[in-house]
Amino acid sequence: MKLLKDFKAHLQQMNNFQHAASVLYWDMQTIMPKNGAQAHIEALTQLSDHSFKLWASEKTDNFLTKLSESSNFEQLDDISKIMVTKLKEDFDRDKNIPPELVSRRTTRTNQSEQAWKTAKNADDFETMVPYFQEIIDISKEIVSYTDPGKDPYDALLNNYEKGMDAESIATIFEQLRKGTVPIIEAISTKKAPFDESKVLAKFPKLEQQKFADYLMNVIGYDLDSGVLGETEHPFTAGDAPNDVRITTHYHEKDIxxxxxxxxxxxxxxxxxxxxxxxxxxxxxxxxxxMGIHESQSRFYENIIGRNKNFWANHYDKLKECFPYYNNNISLDDFYQSINTVNPSLIRIEADELTYNMHIIVRFELEKALFDGSLAVKDLPEVWREKMKAYLGVEPKSNKDGVLQDVHWPAGLFGYFPSYTLGNIYSGQFLEQFEKEICSMDTILANNEINKVTEWLAKNIHQYGKMKTPVEIIQDTCGGSVDPKAIIKYYTNKYTKIYNL
Structure with missing residues (x-):
């Protein structure tokens, strides 16, 4: 159909601008020269402007209107029908946003990220206050066009996880909290199985890069279609399957x-x-x-990466890359060190059990920022209070507190709950995988990660956005989002480690 062919050509123009922006953003965060920020921000803003104007144009409206007419719609293949239906829904939501508002958001969030890098290192929260406030205001203004009358924070949550709002997330999180806090409390009465300070030494970046390359190959990340960079805060960038880039951050004293x-x-x-x-x-x-996305990242990070059988196959390589481990740290020691439950300040370094409490803190703070009960200037104080109440630790600096994450400087308010939803989904996927295939312990003992990836690709990856999160969970696991599976995983795992 010529109409469909022309529409796809129109979409490809937008995709090209979006891909260029993604590549430029990755460059800005990794290898951009110190004085290149302004040029990058201007280019990113212009790319974003062009992409949005193409998207929210009369031309897009005409294509979608004509393709939605029954005489044309019935001629479409199944993928094209889903494409037209979903894009029409997205277009109707976005078409009223003023282009200058999109431009202002792109410029301000990129400026904010650059300011954050300096502010974090200087422990300077005051610099970020006007950035945070303006980004919140812009976010609310955008919602007034996309979802008039809807609670702004609910709208942001729904953008990242379709069908979710603050009330439903709070209910799910409370179920998870009730299921995991007793485990955390039981562990707190036990002596730590391993002194984590023993794994700290000096590890040159080159050694860490070599092992990172090895791990990427082990899990099946295609380096012909991706690359690893270094940045302050790890992230993934890519909207094309043949160009998906990731980053990490190296700590000299801890691998x-x-x-x-x-x-x-x-x-x-x-x-x-x-x-x-x-x-x-x-x-x-x-x-x-983003919840389904985080389920995949957390699956590889935790369910695979913190399993002893995984490391039984790869510990020799680790010792080869890091001679200190060869002489001082056994496999059992290393396994204990990556599964020690110890409430900590930094989210991305938290253990599996306490990690979700970090997310609950951020979820509650975001909700308060958007309903007006919390002022931006008071964030550090309330952050400290909640960390003390929920995790028993209190940051001495904003660098280890409210400034530790890139998400708010980047304008990603509403994203954080996706991490814990991802943990919950990953538990459900693990449970279903073990029903259909065999135990994860056996798979990893046999060094058959490819079977895990094949199952995930078949049930989740291949569909992209063709299925909603609800449909993915229903079709794969036969139910709805439910924290019981991940609670069972936590209980079984940590009962063994800590002899509970």
């Missing part, structure tokens, strides 16, 4: 943060790389939601 950020971001990238190639250029060739 674990880089290892687990590579596994985490690698999980994101593997999802993108396994989306059905027929979806390229349709607007459906990316993850269906």
């Amino acid at each position: 674990r943060p880089a290892i687990f950020s590579v596994l985490h971001e690698g999980g994101h990238a593997i999802y993108e790389q396994h989306i059905d190639k027929r979806l390229i250029g349709t607007g459906l060739n990316t993850g269906t939601s």
Whole structure:
């Protein structure tokens, strides 16, 4: 059909601008020269402007209107029908946003990220207050066009996880909290099985990079369609299956943060790389939601990466890359060190059990910021109070507190709950995988990660945005979102480690 062919050509123009912006953003965060920020921001803003103007144009409206007419719609193949239906819904939501508002948001968030890098290192929260406030105001203004009358924070949550709002997330999180806090409390009475300070030494970046390359190959991240960079805060960038880039951050005294950020971001990238190639250029060739996306990153990071049988196959390589481990740290020691439950200040370095409490803190703070009960200037104080109440630790600096994450400087308010939803989904996927295939312990003991990836690709990855998160969970697991499976996983795992 010529109409469909012309529409896909129109979409491809937008995709080209979006891909260029993604590549430029990755460059800005990794290898951009110190004085290149302003030029990058101007270019990113212009690319974003062009892409949005093409999207929210009369031309897009005409294509979608004509393709939605029954005489044309019935001639479409199944993928094109889903494409038209979903894009029409998105277009009707976005078409009223003023282009200058999109431009202002792009400029301000990129400026904010650059300011954050300096502010974090200087422990300077005051610099970020006007950035945070303006980004919140812009976010609310955009929602007034996309979802008039809707609670702004609910609208943002729904953008990242379709069908979710603050009330439903709070209910799910409370179920998870009730299921995990007793385990955390039981562990708190036990002596730590291993002194984590023993794994700290000096590990040159080159050694860590070598092992990161090895791990990416082990889990199946295709380096012919991706690359690993270094940045302050790890992330994944890519809206094309053949160009999905990840980053990590190396700590000179501890190899674990880089290892687990590579596994985490690698999980994101593997999802993108396994989306059905027929979806390229349709607007459906990316993850269906950030919760499902995080389920994949957390699956590789935790369910695979913190399993002893996984490391039984790869510990010799680790010792080869890091001679200190060869002489001082046994496999059992290392396994204990990556599964020690110890409430900590830094989210991305938190253990599996206490990690979700970090997310609950951020979820409650975001909700308060958007309903007006919390002023931006008071964030550090309330952050400290909640960390003390929920985790028993209190940051001495904003660098280890409210400034630790890039998400708010980047304008990603509403994103954080996706991490814990991802943990919950990953538990459900693990439970179903073990019903259909065999135990994860057996798979990893046999060094058959490819079977895990094949199952995930078949049930989740290939569909891109063709299925909603609800449909993915229903079709794969036969139910709805439910924290019981991940609670069972936590209970079984940590009962063994701590002899509860």
